[in-house]
Amino acid sequence: MKVKNNFLPSPKRLSRWNYCVKKFMEFCKRTDLHGFKYIAMEELTATESNLQAKILKVVSFARSVWGLAVFISVICAAFFVITAYRWYARNPIVTVIESTQGAIWDVPFPAVTICDLNMISRRAALAFSTNITLPENITSDFIFKTLKFAPLIHSSIYADSSQMRDLHKLQDVLDLNDMSIENLFRLLSPMSSCSNLIERCMWKNTLYRCEQIFQHIFTGVNLCCTFNYYAVDDPDNEIRSFRFPTPRRVASCGYQTALTTILKTDPTDYYSTSFASLGSLVFVDNAYNVPDLDSSVRMANPATEVMIAVLPERTYTTSGIKSFRAEERNCYYNDEIQLANFRYYSFHNCMALRKVQILMKTCNCVPFYFPQKDYGRICNFHDIECLEKVINPARLNDNGENDNNHKNDDQNNLVNCMPECEHFDYPLEVALGRLSKHIPLSATAFFDNIVLENRSVVNVFFNDLVATRYRRDVYLNWQNILAAFGGLLSLMLGFTLISGFDFVLFFSFKVIYDSISRLFIGDEHYNSSFTGHKGFILNIEEHKTDNWAKKAKKTKFHEVMEKKNQLERHTNRY
Template identity: 25%
Template sequence: MLGFGKENNKSNKKSVSLSLPNPHFFLTIPKHRGSLASEALSDVPSDIIIKSRIKYGSRWSACKGLLMEYSKSTTIHGIRYIFEVHRPFYEKLYWFFLISISLYYAVSLMWDTYLKWQDSPVILGFDETLVPVHKIPFPTITVCPEIKTDANTFNFANVSKKFWDEIAETNSFHNQQNLTDEEILNLAATLHICDTQVAESFAPFVPKDILPDVSQTLVDLSITKNETGPFCKWNGRFYFCDKIFNFVPTDEGICYQFNGLQAKDIYRDERFVSYRDPEIVDFNNYFDPLPKYNNISGNWSLDDGYIDQGYNSYPQRTAFSSVRNAFFAFLQGYEHNFDYACRSFRQGYKVFLNSPESVPLTMGNYILVPHGDEVMVSVLPQYVVSTENLHDFSPEKRQCFFNDERYLRFFRAYSQSNCQTECLANFTISKCGCAKFWMPKPLDVPVCGAADIMCYNKAQDELNLILQNQTMQKTMDANVKIMCDCMPACTSLEYNFEISRSHYNLEKTIRAFREVYEHSDFMGSRLSVYFKEHQFTAIKRTVIFSITTLIANCGGIFGLFMGISGLSIIELAYFFSVRLFDNLRKRRMSKKKLLQQEEEHEN
């Protein structure tokens, strides 16, 4: 029974030890409130009471015993005072109240931390070091003249007038004005770059069997590179512009491009585009008497930068921000080529700046260079880099795509403008069964003809409306999916610019140089593009709340309010798994032993 002494025969001294109570002891204890602690067990050590509850008590008593055992061992603050055997009730209530308040604040702060990790785990900030301009390529400059055709080759105003006069008279076209097949072919091709209202007025009446090679026809009708740009200057050296310009098809028609990547380096298959300029710009071979720079070798990508390339590189770069090392082009136009029947009343040149790996989006911002003006463009790069640990987050959380995450069907490298271009091309193909002359397309998809002009214009308007509606819906419901989902690239390069403009009087300039020019309707413009500074500040996309940070913050909050550490969690799992299983095993053995004792007693 409880508290019996045992005599030590070896030392002749008496010592008292406590053994576990008889199992029937708990059956004799009164069950009314407070009697267990105050009457029967007031002097019994708590360890014996806990073990007895677990091994011999009822299920409820065993659960309480397990909680008492855990509370004596846990490092969580305050728990032991709630479940301690001899602790007065009011003290237990006091500690329960304090622990509840601490737990409330801990959970609230942890929830706020979790929401911050969910909503804004990534932050955009300035990089710690300045980036010199020679680390990035000079912008790709695309010059799109408003003069689309040479009037001596094809006069759109005269041909369209004859075409329209017959339509106005007979409401049909049977070529009563005796237009040549070549003139009708050129008209059908030119309609693709005319203003929308002009194109949609003529297109339904163009004969269905007139199917020109739109891109090649527009190149043949355009003014030559050398006539539009007689001379250029790059990195302090003068060139004939036709030696450093490429023809490139855009939504604005055929444009002249400097420092763009070749089609084979932009597209997965260069046959995806309907026109490629056969004249490849080769900066290994210079066209001036000065000694040439190093031969171009190595490669460049937006993610890795320049690899094994010297000062002379592909794409081109510059080490200085002065106007002397800028890109300069003298652009000329003739009034007899001005065309107000196809295009708007605005004359001059649209200039687009973009990163070399992307195609120019002519629907975006552009620089207008009017005839008779000098325009100075000061460029400030916007270079965004991202740390590798951003791969741990989904693109939706970081709001960008890495190049290895988003596959584009037509383009080698992912960029927002390339994605938008592919999205428009795919949508146009699905709606019209053809692609506009400048769009990338599969090899088996034809180029749209004049009869399809209304279709692809409508498709573009429909796509813009869909994207606008989806974007507005996403502000109210985060689960709304946006078609194509063209988020920015995690590593991106764009060019912001500032413009200075002044009047340029070509006639007085020629007179000042004592020169004579043979054309009386000649108008000139000057364009200069240069970096504003030698170095610039890049933008760095970094992780502000990683998984490690979240765990550390939550652990700090739990440690402050509850004294919980990682081992406390392991300890909790241990007590209610391994220890629980062991106690249940001992409990079954004890019950089995009791049953055997009862059977022996009855016998």
Template identity: 30%
Template sequence: MFNITKKVIKDNKTIKQEAKKKKDEFSFWAWFKNRCSHYCSVTALHGYNHLVRKDFALWEKVIWGILSFAAMVVALSLLYLSLHWNSETPTVTVIESTHFATWNIPFPAVTICNANKIDENRLNQRVGQMILPADIDEDDLEYMLKVFLSGSNSPESKDTLGMLAYILKANNLTTYDFMFDIATSCRRMIQKCMWKGVQVRCDAIFQRVMTLNDACCSFNFFGYDKTNYIAKSASQITEARRVSACGFQTGLSVILNPNIDRYTSAAISSYGFRVMIHDAYSVADDNAETKMVQAGQEGYISVIPEATYSTPEVQEKPLEIRKCFKTDEVKLNTMKKYSYINCLAECRQTIVLKACGCIPYKFPNNGSIPVCEPNKMKCVSELKDFYKSAAPETNFTLPGIYQTVNDKSCGCMPDCDYYTYITEISTGVFSRENAFSSESFL
């Protein structure tokens, strides 16, 4: 028993001595080579196991080594490109769903503009209250207004516009107030209104607004801090309306009167209306979906809305990375909420104000910006191509100006969250005789 114990102790000492000897003789290169050989033999990556197989010749191993190295270089290159592209475009746009609840999207604003810019009867009433020079009558004033509305910049129009400005000043009238007053009123233009299948008072849901198409009537528009709704209506509705179903029965229906007998200065060679569909908080400009409805026709305008929104992760990123503005991130001077359309509208406003010292009466205005009188419109006309472009402050027709355009446009950026409304229209001859007898709306 003693001999066996002594032998075990001796063997343990021998093992420890050999282990210590091996530790002292440790070679990193041998260890690394052994690990690499083991990795190549067990990895699932194609080609690496051929480098350590004993049944392969040296030239075969060299070929497989070159191929494996080339594959690694290509993989690393693709990884670098992916990281580079991701740093340049860290956000992506995807189609989440084509089935979205209707009530999640605000109903668009509907702005209706009569093709006639001047109501003849209203003009005659207004002129009867004005003080005119002895050699100027109502027909002369009507001619001056037509020259003014045409935007003529000819030398002959200079004296005409100067006289119009003198008459307005003599009667203590601004261009905005006068043009707003002689346009067709919403009460005369819109005869009946139905919202969500219920007939309502038109003056409770429509307000008069000034647009690039002169004075118009707008439904569900809340772009300005101050509205022109009647007091009772304004106290009830403060945000954009919504609908819970599809179809014209749950939308907006109106009967319009073009007042053909009052036409004096039409924007187009037709009797009818221009209907603009746009965001409830964005100004109605040339970018709005526009449809023409002629007199004596019944039109059905279908709206296909699209909602684009950014996730909270995107909105938390710095502005230089997300490259879009949140609705409450920028405070505009005239409009209630930020949108790219509103920003461009104020950008054009700023350009004309700096150059001419005033803005056209059609531009958005909160009352703090001077409005150009008729004799100042020459300056505005000369800037027309400069400020009416898609990118204000630029007037280029050459390609390759992307960077130049980005540096201008008053720093306007796209919206992080916005709605677009695609429209289609179908029309037919309007006839009350063939309508259902129970349809009191007609």
């Protein structure tokens, strides 16, 4: 056995860089992250042969390659994790299909609004022009002809210069007779009574007088009749006996289980319409939405039976959504924002209010059909030029004005509209059939004493017993982050919870403890704790060659001497 007993001078204090490299190599040896252990592969000593020196170069090259591979993996993992987090931060809320088997009785039945395609009744216009008080320079025939294009006041079809001039004269006549625009269109509408258009009504296989379940409402300038409508708190509501505090619901499906109506059309009374057709418009929308041309609409022509199948959908939110600001979740709750005198907030109602605000700011008036009458001055025919500039922005260029004036007119004061967080949707499927006058219908009381000429039958019902239920949930939570980030780190680095615990344990306890030891104890004692007694270097390979490292066998002499030493220690103690 050969032992070198060379007394070494005190080692120099390790630089910070060398200390970090040393600790990193220690971490590479102990961690189970992919590739790190190959960076710390054991090298051969410098006293080896030439062949072993060549092997040393190969090992050094392999360590460099593995170090580069690990570095690239760490960079890629960091890039993917940051990209995923940014995506989650931009989209903190996700909407998913929770079930396609939701119960339909959890979804309110939609509002059904029926409008005649004929906006001005010929008989009503003739009676109005005959009975109204006129100035000396205006005739009843002029009034009768002018009433034909009166609906252009709030139409996307703009009037020409001669029509505008005539409408101004019509407004002078209305002012002379102290008549409002709303009263004018009520008098001229063919639906001054709902029974004029809706001849028979059946709800859940029970016959009702149509006035009992339908009420009047303006859809633009067109006076219509609506069923199950709850958008506005109306103290003058026409329905008294059969009005419920909340929208109606159904617990069954099929065309005979909900609303069925018979509509009648009078072609001889048509005087002003924007459709090249006869019949009625049927709007199907949320009971808390104001019906307008933005709502889902279907047409019912004479001599047809229309089957409107509703496929209800419900979207609800989890409790965690409310912790986000409205701008972050990009939606409002129904009771979070109050719009005019609407019962609940909805994106549909908000956009209707926004249009009115634009009219108010541009023309200083509001449409007569807007639910809140005290919102401002009611627009009349004297405002038609301004109204057309708002409804048809292309007209601004015709008048030589800047097209951006309307768009940039203090938009910050307009209501900010966002979708509802929780809402009901009603996609529609429509089937059509032709009515026949020769089919016997005496067995059905619904068709008693009904002549099917110029009639149409409209059925609105739920198509199935189940509804689709959507859930809006928080996507940026600890479960999703753990799953997403854990998957990325595991793919790129083989990261696990155990390796993470080892990382924290090593760098938070061992490295800190070693650093404190170097600071207070000194490098000499710190290094001696790892190298043995100072001044002795053992050539292990040489010792192995001489079999010095083998465990020595105890002899009987050794046992006697050991007992003697124990006895002496015991005697000295006392």
